[in-house]
Amino acid sequence: MKEKIVIATRESQLALWQANNVKDQLEALYPDLDVQLLGMTTKGDQILDSPLSKIGGKGLFVKELEHALFENRADIAVHSMKDVPMDFPEGLGLAVICKRENPTDAFVSNKYAHLAELPTGSIVGTSSLRRSCQLKRMRPDLVIKDLRGNVNTRLRKLDDEEYDAIILASAGLIRLEMQDRIRNCIADDVSLPAGGQGAMGIECRTNDERVKALLAPLNHIETRYCVTAERAVNKRLNGGCQAPIACFATLDSDTLYLRGLVGSLNGQTIVTAESYGPKESADEMGTKLAEELLNKGADKLLADIIG
Numbered sequence: 001m002k003e004k005i006v007i008a009t010r011e012s013q014l015a016l017w018q019a020n021n022v023k024d025q026l027e028a029l030y031p032d033l034d035v036q037l038l039g040m041t042t043k044g045d046q047i048l049d050s051p052l053s054k055i056g057g058k059g060l061f062v063k064e065l066e067h068a069l070f071e072n073r074a075d076i077a078v079h080s081m082k083d084v085p086m087d088f089p090e091g092l093g094l095a096v097i098c099k100r101e102n103p104t105d106a107f108v109s110n111k112y113a114h115l116a117e118l119p120t121g122s123i124v125g126t127s128s129l130r131r132s133c134q135l136k137r138m139r140p141d142l143v144i145k146d147l148r149g150n151v152n153t154r155l156r157k158l159d160d161e162e163y164d165a166i167i168l169a170s171a172g173l174i175r176l177e178m179q180d181r182i183r184n185c186i187a188d189d190v191s192l193p194a195g196g197q198g199a200m201g202i203e204c205r206t207n208d209e210r211v212k213a214l215l216a217p218l219n220h221i222e223t224r225y226c227v228t229a230e231r232a233v234n235k236r237l238n239g240g241c242q243a244p245i246a247c248f249a250t251l252d253s254d255t256l257y258l259r260g261l262v263g264s265l266n267g268q269t270i271v272t273a274e275s276y277g278p279k280e281s282a283d284e285m286g287t288k289l290a291e292e293l294l295n296k297g298a299d300k301l302l303a304d305i306i307g
């Protein structure tokens with residue numbers, strides 16, 4: 001009998017693209033492997049009418065997938081690392097992190113080529129507190145309006161002229177072959193990305209040696225160092241998407257460069273920190289950077305927001 005592996009996936013276009021990308025990579029490596037997709041709808045996909053920041057955050061998109069792994073209905077789940085909670089339930093873990101796509105936030109508009117071109121009072125769509133806080137810092141004159149739904153829904157709302165511009169992750173648009181929608185990849189000193197943005201991770205049962213061995217070649221070591229540092233920042237800050245937190249690491253040969261930011265909702269107060277260190281210390285670097293942010297006032301900002 002043919003060896004088989006089942007991928008649990010959400011059914012949004014982006015989630016399906018990511019699951020199919022992992023399927024393609026596995027099939028290229030193992031021509032005899034039967035790779036199947038198990039599509040499922042999560043709570044985060046169902047609740048579309050309230051801002052994500054109000055309905056309990058990141059875990060929403062992964063719980064059902066993890067349930068399928070526990071019940072052996074699936075062997076792996078493919079996630080956007082940005083949406084994966086810091087801690088996994090006992091018995092599940094992250095097997096690999098794949099090579100990162102463009103990590104930036106994209107400026108998307110039918111009328112303007114750049115954030116700087118937006119006239120005063122322009123309406124910009126995003127439901128990310130991280131994006132809106134940094135936007136307000138740069139352009140306090142803009143009006144930020146909530147924007148929910150999958151990538152296609154968000155683009156349709158832009159095309160219906162509900163917004164002058166919207167901000168999306170560049171990676172999602174590139175993967176869905178809509179890179180022509182990106183008018184400008186926003187520089188990371190204007191909008192620092194979310195931890196894990198642009199990277200996919202694969203979760204499996206921690207005791208499943210067969211699956212872990214199959215997945216091992218999909219791991220991208222450089223991305224793994226960067227995302228490890230970023231996740232350590234988020235973990236120490238205890239931040240879900242209820243808080244304006246950004247962190248982003250890059251790797252130059254063996255040296256990690258890590259930046260983090262915590263803001264107030266109105267963008268008027270922003271605390272930043274950065275550090276360099278050996279890639280092997282990614283995890284400690286992330287924790288230390290988070291502590292520096294907390295010492296500089298992020299503790300107060302986060303307490304004010306989370307209450």
Ligand SMILES: NCc1[nH]cc(CCC(=O)O)c1CC(=O)O
Nearest residue numbers: 080082168169171172197198199
């Ligand atoms: N929050 C939802 C989400 N999770 C991952 C991506 C994009 C792809 C990625 O970052 O890997 C998006 C859409 C967006 O933020 O525009």
